[in-house]
Amino acid sequence: MKTKIQVIDADYTINGDTPEIQLYGKTQKGENILAVDTNFRPYFYATPVNDLEELREAIEKEEFTDDNGEKLEVTKIEEVEKFDGHEEVEALKVYTTVPPNVPKIEKQVYDMHETSECREYDIPFYKRYLIDKNIRPVKTIEIEGEEATAEGFNKKVEIESIETVEETELEFEELAFDLEVYEGEIIMASFASKNYTKLLTTEEIDREAVETVENERNLLKRFIEIVDERDVDVLTGYNTDEYDFQRLRERCEEHNIELSLGRDGERMKFKRRGRFSGARLKGRMHLDLYPFIEHILAPGIDSETLDLDSVAQEMLGREKDDLSWEEMKQSWEEKEDLEEFADYALKDAELAYELAQEIIPQMLELSRITGLIPFDTCRLTYGQLTENYLLREAFERDMISPNRPTRSERRKRQNQGAYSGGFVYEPDSGLHENIAVLDFRSLYPTVMVSHNISPDTLNIEDCSDEFEMDKFNYTFCQDFQGFFPELVENLVEERYKLKSNLDDYEDGSKKYNSINNRQKALKLLANSYYGYLGYNGARWYSRESAEATTYMGREYIQETIQKAEEKGFEVVYGDTDSLFIQKENLKEEMDDFLLEVNENLPRFMELELEGVFTRGFFTSTDSGGGAKKKYALLSEDGSMKITGFEQVRRDWSPIAKDTQKQVLEHVLNERTDEAIELVKTVIQRLKDGEVPPEELRIYTTLTKPPEEYDSTAPHVEAVKKAKDRGDDIEAETTISYVVTRGTGNISSRAELTKYAEDYDAEYYIENQIIPVSLRVLKVFGYTEGQLLGKGRQSGLGRFN
DNA sequence: CTTGACCGGGG
DNA sequence: GTGTACGGTCAAG
Numbered sequence: 001m002k003t004k005i006q007v008i009d010a011d012y013t014i015n016g017d018t019p020e021i022q023l024y025g026k027t028q029k030g031e032n033i034l035a036v037d038t039n040f041r042p043y044f045y046a047t048p049v050n051d052l053e054e055l056r057e058a059i060e061k062e063e064f065t066d067d068n069g070e071k072l073e074v075t076k077i078e079e080v081e082k083f084d085g086h087e088e089v090e091a092l093k094v095y096t097t098v099p100p101n102v103p104k105i106e107k108q109v110y111d112m113h114e115t116s117e118c119r120e121y122d123i124p125f126y127k128r129y130l131i132d133k134n135i136r137p138v139k140t141i142e143i144e145g146e147e148a149t150a151e152g153f154n155k156k157v158e159i160e161s162i163e164t165v166e167e168t169e170l171e172f173e174e175l176a177f178d179l180e181v182y183e184g185e186i187i188m189a190s191f192a193s194k195n196y197t198k199l200l201t202t203e204e205i206d207r208e209a210v211e212t213v214e215n216e217r218n219l220l221k222r223f224i225e226i227v228d229e230r231d232v233d234v235l236t237g238y239n240t241d242e243y244d245f246q247r248l249r250e251r252c253e254e255h256n257i258e259l260s261l262g263r264d265g266e267r268m269k270f271k272r273r274g275r276f277s278g279a280r281l282k283g284r285m286h287l288d289l290y291p292f293i294e295h296i297l298a299p300g301i302d303s304e305t306l307d308l309d310s311v312a313q314e315m316l317g318r319e320k321d322d323l324s325w326e327e328m329k330q331s332w333e334e335k336e337d338l339e340e341f342a343d344y345a346l347k348d349a350e351l352a353y354e355l356a357q358e359i360i361p362q363m364l365e366l367s368r369i370t371g372l373i374p375f376d377t378c379r380l381t382y383g384q385l386t387e388n389y390l391l392r393e394a395f396e397r398d399m400i401s402p403n404r405p406t407r408s409e410r411r412k413r414q415n416q417g418a419y420s421g422g423f424v425y426e427p428d429s430g431l432h433e434n435i436a437v438l439d440f441r442s443l444y445p446t447v448m449v450s451h452n453i454s455p456d457t458l459n460i461e462d463c464s465d466e467f468e469m470d471k472f473n474y475t476f477c478q479d480f481q482g483f484f485p486e487l488v489e490n491l492v493e494e495r496y497k498l499k500s501n502l503d504d505y506e507d508g509s510k511k512y513n514s515i516n517n518r519q520k521a522l523k524l525l526a527n528s529y530y531g532y533l534g535y536n537g538a539r540w541y542s543r544e545s546a547e548a549t550t551y552m553g554r555e556y557i558q559e560t561i562q563k564a565e566e567k568g569f570e571v572v573y574g575d576t577d578s579l580f581i582q583k584e585n586l587k588e589e590m591d592d593f594l595l596e597v598n599e600n601l602p603r604f605m606e607l608e609l610e611g612v613f614t615r616g617f618f619t620s621t622d623s624g625g626g627a628k629k630k631y632a633l634l635s636e637d638g639s640m641k642i643t644g645f646e647q648v649r650r651d652w653s654p655i656a657k658d659t660q661k662q663v664l665e666h667v668l669n670e671r672t673d674e675a676i677e678l679v680k681t682v683i684q685r686l687k688d689g690e691v692p693p694e695e696l697r698i699y700t701t702l703t704k705p706p707e708e709y710d711s712t713a714p715h716v717e718a719v720k721k722a723k724d725r726g727d728d729i730e731a732e733t734t735i736s737y738v739v740t741r742g743t744g745n746i747s748s749r750a751e752l753t754k755y756a757e758d759y760d761a762e763y764y765i766e767n768q769i770i771p772v773s774l775r776v777l778k779v780f781g782y783t784e785g786q787l788l789g790k791g792r793q794s795g796l797g798r799f800n
Numbered sequence: 801c802t803t804g805a806c807c808g809g810g811g
Numbered sequence: 812g813t814g815t816a817c818g819g820t821c822a823a824g
Binding site: 012042043044096098099100101102103104106120121122123124125127128271272273274275276294295380381383384404537 | 812813814815816817
């Protein structure tokens with residue numbers, strides 16, 4: 001019987017001397033399928049110094065053994081013709097019995113003098129299988145084979161054939177969760193899903209979602225039951241790898257409970273991945289939102305910090321919660337206002353669930369494109385994401401992939417130092433009216449395609465059409481399309497097709513969202529190639545390609561700036577792929593300018609209008625020039641776009657950040673006088689002691705126990721004093737402090753916000769308000785003295 | 801300027 | 812587990 005499934009997870013086990021691939025799939029009806037394949041064998045490639053036969057004989061003769069003297073069997077050797085970049089090569093495909101033998105045999109083969117190189121010996125077995133069988137997770141495949149039963153699954157299929165078929169839509173059962181921990185014990189576990197919320201806790205709390213359990217032990221048992229009962233496909237949360245699952249494991253060990261969250265009841269296992277560990281649940285997708293946000297989405301997020309509250313605020317437009325951990329701890333200790341605490345705990349699970357609705361479809365789309373299982377997609381970095389796609393595309397083109405660089409090779413690459421990046425045009429500081437912002441659509445990808453910049457077109461011998469740059473002594477061959485340009489072009493073109501299809505569907509409809517997620521994923525991938533080429537851990541590392549790409553990027557932006565000036569535009573600013581221009585009759589002339597620039601660009605490149613802004617403000621550097629990458633724009637609809645200012649950083653007090661934002665707002669609306677007044681008012685309020693501590697607190701995180709700090713930074717001193725008062729402050733605490741009045745340096749006067757009985761108005765004026773305000777106002781010639789005015793010091797900076 | 805330690809998210 | 816992978820900032824040297 002044939003079964004259509006979407007693979008959601010993949011793994012392998014070893015039975016005796018036979019590896020068994022295990023695919024976990026869902027059918028459209030929601031059945032869970034375990035598909036196994038026992039016919040796939042591990043292998044790697046070896047290339048000869050002289051000829052294939054000599055190497056084959058040498059390998060056949062050689063006895064391979066592991067450290068214990070156990071024999072490592074080479075079961076088969078095939079002669080294959082492959083491409084190494086653009087070059088044809090002959091190689092041996094060397095097979096063995098079980099996957100862990102591969103790197104061991106490889107090392108010994110590599111040491112043989114008949115061997116030139118070994119390749120593809122470090123590709124995890126389940127990935128190898130998915131690549132070789134052209135299976136892409138979360139895409140629909142049809143499998144056929146003998147069927148049997150398996151614990152925890154509707155059925156097991158012994159794969160005999162696999163076919164890719166038309167997509168079927170299916171819904172996954174998703175569940176977001178969050179834990180609250182107090183003094184090392186889990187006191188709450190909250191869950192959120194579609195039309196479902198639940199809060200497990202050991203207290204009686206008057207909230208509908210609350211289920212009271214007797215103790216932590218029962219809480220853990222119920223946790224496991226809930227995941228099982230709900231038949232969860234996607235378990236999600238925020239930083240669950242590094243926090244929640246660590247706690248779950250510790251507490252389960254303490255209570256001697258097996259954390260059996262796998263579909264077949266297997267216990268959760270941490271899978272080491274460099275500096276991270278991923279919590280793996282067999283047959284389910286545990287997708288932690290945080291690593292994906294940190295690695296993949298962060299560049300597109302404005303928020304300075306990536307905590308759940310900030311990210312949810314930005315992506316979902318949700319209000320921030322201001323219940324502090326201090327307050328929650330107190331509420332738990334005194335068993336007061338537990339309802340509020342419960343609401344907070346539930347809200348975190350709900351935020352994670354809502355965020356998951358935005359993010360997980362993007363992750364799954366990336367899995368469909370790159371062929372990685374969602375567990376990997378969610379935790380990989382940009383470079384690794386790109387690389388996995390390249391491995392698959394290389395396989396389809398009969399290419400053998402380059403090896404990963406060794407540590408020393410990576411160091412060597414790093415020591416070459418940085419190459420020049422984008423071009424930044426120094427602005428004139430001050431206000432500018434009526435600005436058009438133009439930018440090159442996907443500058444680097446389109447440059448790579450236009451000039452066929454690729455590791456495999458670099459310095460080709462016998463090339464008839466070479467692309468040369470004056471600055472460098474290498475060339476890119478134009479006789480054939482390179483690997484990277486081909487991939488980028490395909491991705492960009494597929495994305496355009498999708499984007500034009502988008503108009504056929506209603507905004508927000510299922511189909512619209514699915515196409516939109518796919519186009520976003522394609523954009524992400526297309527934009528990743530340039531960075532990948534310059535990433536020192538890349539298999540296809542090519543400093544020349546990366547350097548040539550930014551060089552050509554600079555050429556294009558500078559040419560465009562020059563052309564704009566020739567046409568009588570005033571260029572205000574430009575950064576890498578954008579330029580800000582102004583002129584009388586801007587709107588009319590800008591279109592002609594765009595048209596003319598685009599006519600002269602290579603086919604694939606395009607300069608676009610990002611928007612027209614009423615006014616822009618550029619600040620200056622200490623030495624007086626216009627500062628780069630720090631500006632604010634006022635849109636025609638009155639909204640403000642701020643780039644680069646302190647406003648978004650958390651090591652500034654709310655009052656400083658807020659003052660800066662308002663100063664910018666006034667300045668952009670040509671009310672500089674009011675900006676001065678505003679600053680003076682804030683200064684006066686500070687002097688009068690009218691400012692509440694919440695506006696003065698400065699946040700930092702304690703990463704180790706306070707006593708282990710050598711430094712006398714303000715936050716450390718504040719914590720030490722709090723400890724002397726009997727507070728129990730552990731490592732890993734985010735604290736906020738206020739600088740209070742008194743004598744001595746700033747550190748000695750820092751107190752935790754809750755212990756601050758007064759504040760040092762002078763500190764806040766001199767070190768917070770003045771610097772952030774002057775950052776803007778010095779451009780207009782204002783000085784510290786003018787901001788300080790003659791405001792009379794009336795109060796003593798004491799809280800009322 | 802270079803080098804090494806620290807830090808992120810979570811409670 | 813076909814193991815052992817970040818990147819930026821800041822203070823000290």
